[in-house]
Amino acid sequence: MPWVIGQRCRELIYTGDVxxxxxxxxxxxxxxxxxxxxxxxxxxxxxxxxxxxAMAALQWNKRALxxxxxxxxxGAAMQYGLEACVMLDVIETPxxxxxxxxxxxxxxxxxxxxxxAQFALFV
Numbered sequence: 001m002p003w004v005i006g007q008r009c010r011e012l013i014y015t016g017d018v019x020x021x022x023x024x025x026x027x028x029x030x031x032x033x034x035x036x037x038x039x040x041x042x043x044x045x046x047x048x049x050x051x052x053x054a055m056a057a058l059q060w061n062k063r064a065l066x067x068x069x070x071x072x073x074x075g076a077a078m079q080y081g082l083e084a085c086v087m088l089d090v091i092e093t094p095x096x097x098x099x100x101x102x103x104x105x106x107x108x109x110x111x112x113x114x115x116x117a118q119f120a121l122f123v
Contacts, residue, residue, distance in 0.1 A: 003074065004028050015119070 001009035005027045012019065021033040034042045050058070069075070095118075103111035 001029070002077070003069070003072065016115075017119075 001012065008027065011017070019027070019029075021030065024030045025033045032042070032046075099111050099115060102114050
């Protein structure tokens with residue numbers, strides 16, 4: 001996210017806030033937003049348009065973009081992000097234990113509601 005929205009990603013990462021699609025679009029995290037009912041048709045339209053571009057052009061443009069991100073350190077950042085996620089998954093915290101207990105007993109939706117309720121006072 002730092003490559004897309006810069007320092008603003010800190011707030012999202014530190015708070016764990018979930019943002020609506022329109023805000024993700026405004027921040028540049030997504031290119032387009034469609035109503036759920038229109039999503040499949042819209043995605044296929046984009047895919048069909050991409051399929052009309054010469055394969056060699058797509059391949060070389062993808063390589064060029066990927067190399068740009070690699071030069072910027074994107075690969076190293078992704079690797080470190082993965083390591084951080086793994087550590088967060090294996091470190092036991094009281095909050096994590098409670099989340100898992102609720103998830104096992106009442107399901108993921110209930111656990112997410114419990115998590116969200118922890119921040120209700122701060123909205």
